[in-house]
Amino acid sequence: MIWQFDIIILIFLVITAVISLRVRDLLSASMIFGVYSFLICLLWAEMGAVDVAFTEAAVGAGVSAVFLIATVFNTNRRSSD
Amino acid sequence: MGMRILGFIAVFVTGALLTYGVADFPKWGDPHSPANAGEVSTYFIQNTKADTHVPNIVTAVLADYRGYDTMFETVVIFIAGVAIMAILRVLATIPPGHQPVQYDPRKKIAYDPIISVTCRLIVPVIQLFALYVVAHGHHSPGGGFQGGVILGASFILIAITSNLRSALRRFSEKRFIFIACAGALIYSGFGLTTLLFGRNFLDYGVLSKIMFDTDEVMARSHSMLGVEIGVMLTVTAIMFAIYANLSSRGALRGGL
Amino acid sequence: MREFFESYIVPYFNFWVYVILMMIGMFAMITKNNLIKKLIGMSIFQTAIILFYVSLGVKDGATIPIYFHEHKEESHAEGTSEDAHHKEEESSHESVGPGILTDAERKQAHLEAGDHTPHGEAAGHAVNPDEFTNPLPHVLMLTAIVVGVATLGVALAVCQLIYREFGTLEESEILTQIKQSNHG
Structure with a gap:
C-alpha cells in the first residue's frame, strides 16, 4: 500500500469519470469508461485485493466496454449532452 | 434547467451527509477497526488453512463458507442472461409494417488478414489461460468468475474479428443455453449430494465418502474446484449470450 | 499545512x-x-x-489474502519451535547459512518438532490476522x-x-x- 501511488490513481480516476460523462460521442465515452475500469483495477491490485482486481480487469475493462460498444453500434452514436 | 438545479441540490445534500460520515471513519489501514477485527473475517483468516487446505482465502470463502451466496449470484447471472434473450427476442420478431434495418455495407469493416490471423493464433492461448485461471484459483488469484469471463471473452473475440456467424457456429444458441443451465445445475447438484448424505446444503466435507482416497478437508478443496467449474460454465455461456444478443439485436445474425 | x-x-x-x-x-x-x-x-x-x-x-x-507457500510455512513453524531451533544451531556449521536448512535436515527437524500432521500442516500454529x-x-x-x-x-x-x-x-x-x- 503506497499512498503516493494511491493518490495519483485516484486523481486520474476522477478525471476519467468526468471525461467519460462529458464527452458527446458515445463510442468515446464507452472507451473512456474502459480506461476508468482499468484504472480502478490498478487501484485494487495496489490495495491488495488481487481477486477483485482480476475480476475487474476481465469484466470492467473487457466485457462491459464491449457490451456498451455493441449497444452504441445498434443505436445512436451521438449524445445531446 | 430546473431538473439540473434539483439534481445539484440532491447530490450536494448526499455528498455533505457522506462527508460528515467520513470524519468518523476509522483511520486508513487500521487493523483493529470494527470491519477488520470482526469475528467473521478473523475466523476466515485463521482457520481457512486447517479447514480446507486452500491457500487463497478469497476462493475458500467464496466457494465454501459463503457457498450459498455464490450459488444464487450464479443464478442471478443466469436469470440476467435469460432476461436479455427474452427482451431482445421481441426485437428479432419483425412487426407488420416495420421495415427491418438494412445493414449499410459501407459500415462493414474490411477483412484484415493481420487481425484475423493474430486472433486465430491467440484464441486458443486465451482459452487455455482461462482454464488455468479456474484450475489454479486455489493457489493464486482467480476462480470460476474470472475464468468464465475470460473464456466468454475469447468467443466474443472470435465474433469481433471475423463475424458473429462463425462464432455461433462454434458456440450455437442451443449449446450456450444448455451450458448455462448445466453450470447452475452442477453447483446445486453439489449441494443436493451433501443433502443425500444427511449433512447441510453445500457442506462439502461429507463428499469424501464418494471421492477416492480423500479426507474431509481435501474433499472440501476438491468440491470447491467442482463448484468453480459450474460457475465458469454459466458465466462463459451467459457472457457470450449477452454479447451475441446485444450486438445483433437479438436476431443472432449480422451484428457487429 | x-x-x-x-x-x-x-x-x-x-x-x-x-x-x-x-x-x-x-x-x-x-x-x-x-x-x-x-x-x-x-x-x-x-x-x-x-x-x-x-x-x-x-x-x-x-499482504494479499493468500497464504504463503507450504514450505515457507513449515520453516516458520520450525523457527517458533524450540527443538527445531536447537537442531538448527547444532548443524549450522554444515548449513549453507544461518537459518537455511538442507532438505534432509528440515525433514528431521520437522519430525523432532513432533509435527506429524498430514500435508505438513503446522498444527496449533495460529495465523496472525493482522498479516493478511x-x-x-x-x-x-x-x-x-x-x-x-x-x-x-x-x-x-x-x-x-x-x-x-x-x-x-x-x-x-x-x-x-x-x-x-x-x-x-
Whole structure:
C-alpha cells in the first residue's frame, strides 16, 4: 500500500469519470469508461485485493466496454449532452 | 434547467451527509477497526488453512463458507442472461409494417488478414489461460468468475474479428443455453449430494465418502474446484449470450 | 499545512474520492439526458460503493489474502519451535547459512518438532490476522462486479428496445413522444 501511488490513481480516476460523462460521442465515452475500469483495477491490485482486481480487469475493462460498444453500434452514436 | 438545479441540490445534500460520515471513519489501514477485527473475517483468516487446505482465502470463502451466496449470484447471472434473450427476442420478431434495418455495407469493416490471423493464433492461448485461471484459483488469484469471463471473452473475440456467424457456429444458441443451465445445475447438484448424505446444503466435507482416497478437508478443496467449474460454465455461456444478443439485436445474425 | 495534509487528507483520501465518485455518478444518473450516459453514471456509482468496501478491508502492512507457500510455512513453524531451533544451531556449521536448512535436515527437524500432521500442516500454529488483508469485502465485491455487468447487460437490452420504439435514446425526446401519443 503506497499512498503516493494511491493518490495519483485516484486523481486520474476522477478525471476519467468526468471525461467519460462529458464527452458527446458515445463510442468515446464507452472507451473512456474502459480506461476508468482499468484504472480502478490498478487501484485494487495496489490495495491488495488481487481477486477483485482480476475480476475487474476481465469484466470492467473487457466485457462491459464491449457490451456498451455493441449497444452504441445498434443505436445512436451521438449524445445531446 | 430546473431538473439540473434539483439534481445539484440532491447530490450536494448526499455528498455533505457522506462527508460528515467520513470524519468518523476509522483511520486508513487500521487493523483493529470494527470491519477488520470482526469475528467473521478473523475466523476466515485463521482457520481457512486447517479447514480446507486452500491457500487463497478469497476462493475458500467464496466457494465454501459463503457457498450459498455464490450459488444464487450464479443464478442471478443466469436469470440476467435469460432476461436479455427474452427482451431482445421481441426485437428479432419483425412487426407488420416495420421495415427491418438494412445493414449499410459501407459500415462493414474490411477483412484484415493481420487481425484475423493474430486472433486465430491467440484464441486458443486465451482459452487455455482461462482454464488455468479456474484450475489454479486455489493457489493464486482467480476462480470460476474470472475464468468464465475470460473464456466468454475469447468467443466474443472470435465474433469481433471475423463475424458473429462463425462464432455461433462454434458456440450455437442451443449449446450456450444448455451450458448455462448445466453450470447452475452442477453447483446445486453439489449441494443436493451433501443433502443425500444427511449433512447441510453445500457442506462439502461429507463428499469424501464418494471421492477416492480423500479426507474431509481435501474433499472440501476438491468440491470447491467442482463448484468453480459450474460457475465458469454459466458465466462463459451467459457472457457470450449477452454479447451475441446485444450486438445483433437479438436476431443472432449480422451484428457487429 | 503539511501536518494537516498528512493527518486529514492522506489517511482518508480513498474515502474522500469515494464520496466524489458517488456524487459524480449520482449527478449523471439524475441530470444526463442520454440513457447510455445514465448507465455509465450508474456504473461509476457502483464502483464508488465497491471502492468504499475494499478500502474498509485494507490493513496497514498486511499482504494479499493468500497464504504463503507450504514450505515457507513449515520453516516458520520450525523457527517458533524450540527443538527445531536447537537442531538448527547444532548443524549450522554444515548449513549453507544461518537459518537455511538442507532438505534432509528440515525433514528431521520437522519430525523432532513432533509435527506429524498430514500435508505438513503446522498444527496449533495460529495465523496472525493482522498479516493478511481482510478477505470478506473482496468476496462480496467480486460477485457484485460480475452481477453488475450482467445487470448492465439487461439495462442495455432495454435501451435497444426503447430505441426501436422511439428511434432515440434522449430522455426529453422520448417524453415528448409519449405526451404526443397520449394526447393524440
